[in-house]
Amino acid sequence: MITLLTDLPIAATGAFSWAWLMIAIPAFGAAVLLLGGKAVAGFGHWLAVLASFTSFGIAVVLFILMLSSPESSRAVAVPLFEWIHLGSWTISAGLLIDQLSILFALLVTGVGSVIHLYSVGYMAHDERRSRFFAFLNLFITAMLILVLADNYLVLFVGWEGVGLASYLLIGFWQHKPSAAAAAKKAFVMNRIGDLGMTLSIFAMLALVGSSAFVDVDAAASANASPWWTTIGFLLLLGACGKSAQVPLQAWLLDAMEGPTPVSALIHAATMVTAGVYLVVRSHEVYAQSQAAALAVCIVGAVTLLVGAWIGCSKDDIKKVLAGSTMSQIGYMMLAAGIGPAGWAFAIFHLLTHGFFKANMFLGAGSVMHAMDDDVNMRNYGGLAKVIPITFITFAMGYLAIIGFPGFAGYFSKDHIIEAAFGQGLVFGVIALVGAGITAFYMTRLMCMTYLSQKRWNQGVKPHESPLTMTIPLIILAAFSFVGGAVMNGWIQGWLAPALGTHPHEVGWIPSGIGWATLVVVGVGVGLGWFLFYRKPVPKQAPDTQNPFTIAGRNDVFGDAVNNILVVKPAKLAADTIIANDTWVFDRGVDALANVFLKLSNVGRKLQSGQVRSYALLMTLGVVLVTAVLFIGQLG
Amino acid sequence: MNPDFVLWLAAILFGIGAFGLITRRNALVAFMCVELMLNAANLVLVTMSEVHGGLDGQVAALFVMVVAAAEVVVGLSIIVMVYRSRRSVSVDTASLLKR
Numbered sequence A: 001m002i003t004l005l006t007d008l009p010i011a012a013t014g015a016f017s018w019a020w021l022m023i024a025i026p027a028f029g030a031a032v033l034l035l036g037g038k039a040v041a042g043f044g045h046w047l048a049v050l051a052s053f054t055s056f057g058i059a060v061v062l063f064i065l066m067l068s069s070p071e072s073s074r075a076v077a078v079p080l081f082e083w084i085h086l087g088s089w090t091i092s093a094g095l096l097i098d099q100l101s102i103l104f105a106l107l108v109t110g111v112g113s114v115i116h117l118y119s120v121g122y123m124a125h126d127e128r129r130s131r132f133f134a135f136l137n138l139f140i141t142a143m144l145i146l147v148l149a150d151n152y153l154v155l156f157v158g159w160e161g162v163g164l165a166s167y168l169l170i171g172f173w174q175h176k177p178s179a180a181a182a183a184k185k186a187f188v189m190n191r192i193g194d195l196g197m198t199l200s201i202f203a204m205l206a207l208v209g210s211s212a213f214v215d216v217d218a219a220a221s222a223n224a225s226p227w228w229t230t231i232g233f234l235l236l237l238g239a240c241g242k243s244a245q246v247p248l249q250a251w252l253l254d255a256m257e258g259p260t261p262v263s264a265l266i267h268a269a270t271m272v273t274a275g276v277y278l279v280v281r282s283h284e285v286y287a288q289s290q291a292a293a294l295a296v297c298i299v300g301a302v303t304l305l306v307g308a309w310i311g312c313s314k315d316d317i318k319k320v321l322a323g324s325t326m327s328q329i330g331y332m333m334l335a336a337g338i339g340p341a342g343w344a345f346a347i348f349h350l351l352t353h354g355f356f357k358a359n360m361f362l363g364a365g366s367v368m369h370a371m372d373d374d375v376n377m378r379n380y381g382g383l384a385k386v387i388p389i390t391f392i393t394f395a396m397g398y399l400a401i402i403g404f405p406g407f408a409g410y411f412s413k414d415h416i417i418e419a420a421f422g423q424g425l426v427f428g429v430i431a432l433v434g435a436g437i438t439a440f441y442m443t444r445l446m447c448m449t450y451l452s453q454k455r456w457n458q459g460v461k462p463h464e465s466p467l468t469m470t471i472p473l474i475i476l477a478a479f480s481f482v483g484g485a486v487m488n489g490w491i492q493g494w495l496a497p498a499l500g501t502h503p504h505e506v507g508w509i510p511s512g513i514g515w516a517t518l519v520v521v522g523v524g525v526g527l528g529w530f531l532f533y534r535k536p537v538p539k540q541a542p543d544t545q546n547p548f549t550i551a552g553r554n555d556v557f558g559d560a561v562n563n564i565l566v567v568k569p570a571k572l573a574a575d576t577i578i579a580n581d582t583w584v585f586d587r588g589v590d591a592l593a594n595v596f597l598k599l600s601n602v603g604r605k606l607q608s609g610q611v612r613s614y615a616l617l618m619t620l621g622v623v624l625v626t627a628v629l630f631i632g633q634l635g
Numbered sequence B: 001m002n003p004d005f006v007l008w009l010a011a012i013l014f015g016i017g018a019f020g021l022i023t024r025r026n027a028l029v030a031f032m033c034v035e036l037m038l039n040a041a042n043l044v045l046v047t048m049s050e051v052h053g054g055l056d057g058q059v060a061a062l063f064v065m066v067v068a069a070a071e072v073v074v075g076l077s078i079i080v081m082v083y084r085s086r087r088s089v090s091v092d093t094a095s096l097l098k099r
Helices: A014-018 A021-040 A044-068 A099-122 A129-148 A152-170 A177-208 A213-222 A226-243 A250-257 A260-269 A271-281 A283-288 A290-313 A317-338 A340-370 A388-402 A408-423 A425-451 A467-488 A491-499 A512-534 A547-553 A555-604 A611-634 B004-023 B027-052 B056-086
Strands: A076-086 A089-097
Touching (some): A021 A044, A021 A129, A044 A099, A044 A129, A076 A152, A089 A129, A099 A129, A099 A260, A099 A340, A129 A152, A152 A177, A177 A213, A250 A555, A260 A340, A271 A283, A290 A317, A317 A340, A340 A388, A340 A467, A388 A408, A388 A425, A408 A425, A408 A512, A547 A555, B004 B027, B027 B056
Antiparallel strands (some): A076 A089
């Protein structure tokens, strides 16, 4: 049992009381773009870019203010309004700007802004461009609500908001049935996670009487209760849905149907990491429950292997990156589950991953732009000389993700691997092997796309992308390079007050485990180099009997498992209900109605319309009644 | 006074009316038969009023006559209208309500 002491947030003053503008400005942008229709089509995209950059500016100002204030008064609470007042419960909506949430706000608005800029070039020829930018602004709004909320209910509003934005953007090219289906799939699978979220919030309200982070943290550190394990597992379910962790991982690969900037922003850099944020934000809950924390570790370890496995066997460049995203979020989850030793590293890797993965996704978008929207890497090859800016920036991301010394991922991932060895040998080995596989599939991607011989389709004339696309690439590449080194010695100390941890010494020279990681990564790179550069890459994916490859190409049978476990039983139940409806209710009611119809037809014959026969019947009736009365009198 | 003869007369009148109503096709005749039956009933009411020495039966008979007069107005006008539209007052052909 670890005692954790976090500083309570102070009341907002000065610039902080205007922090809500960070959320309101992109919300306003989205509203103008959605309601403006054709009137804003000409300049709408620049309005959205401006809104996003303004939010970023506010975040930077607040960050600088926090940097310049003493450590104990950095976390700031910004109460907004009383939201729900019901019986003994009062739930107020407010913002919590502390060391953790400001980093997220910077990541979301910063990466979001450069991706807005990139989209200006990428979506230049789309006739629904202003709508696309409206959705992007909507996403920024919702994501900021998620990370800046001061209680779980407000967080849930943002949580659902990003889900909606994700749905709208995956299915943005709704004329493609595959995109529409992918959007629906993402939405439905997220609902399963949301079930966990809502139940955990209900449990908190019942247990603590409040959903505010401050109250829940205080209650969690004050008393042990088996309920914290339940809440921990339910929050993990929510995190699994949003962050595409096993067992709710299947939607992320299909989500690549969306436009590439969307994949970079939502399905790599920000939204899918919300699960990690949730786990780290709920650190007091997991500190109370060993079982729930271990479950987080296991989910992370399994996902990091599954994601890497998928990444090795896909030919679609975006799906390789999607598998890689799952895998890297698995690392973050693993770190978040380890406990106080890992929380800061989870956030560290989350930030560096946000830079280098957004960079590589945008790079992939630039490659697709050059290759007439072809995503199959078997049709690429030899692009390094044709699109040099994209190649060099992509290479920065590549070096960052494999953990090349000095680049961003080297610092963040090595810390997680070391922490994993501290948690247990199994977790350590999995994390280490994962690093090797990461190096292998990323080398494969680099070789197949940029280095090996040309396998272009006929008529494809690759060309470098416009400046609006390459400038974001250069910015993100720079962060992929220096982001890790800048934050390495700083982030633990910065986050310590918010997470209640004590920073550990982190060195610049690799430890024993660090050297082992470098060796494993070297082996992975060498293997990828040997298989996909020294040998020619076939234009058709070779047939294979290798069960690992077959499983990888089929997303490790994620869809098949879902089909057998969920879809088939649900369909069976639906069919049973339909049959019951048709044969029992429909036919039963029809039969009853038929009986009455037949009876009525018999009765109808009495109504002949003949006045004289009515008179006769009436007379007979009177005689009959009289007779009965008469006989009754006699008796 | 022995009411038997009067009651027999009333029964015979009612029987003739009922028989006529069932057998005759002409709406006017059927109508007259109904009147006959009403008056048979009136006869019984008045007779029994006399027998029991009260005025109830006579009052009731007066009501029946008033209602019958109103009924004649309505009934005859219906018959006239039917005759105008169909050129016949046969009750057998006026059976459209069946459909």
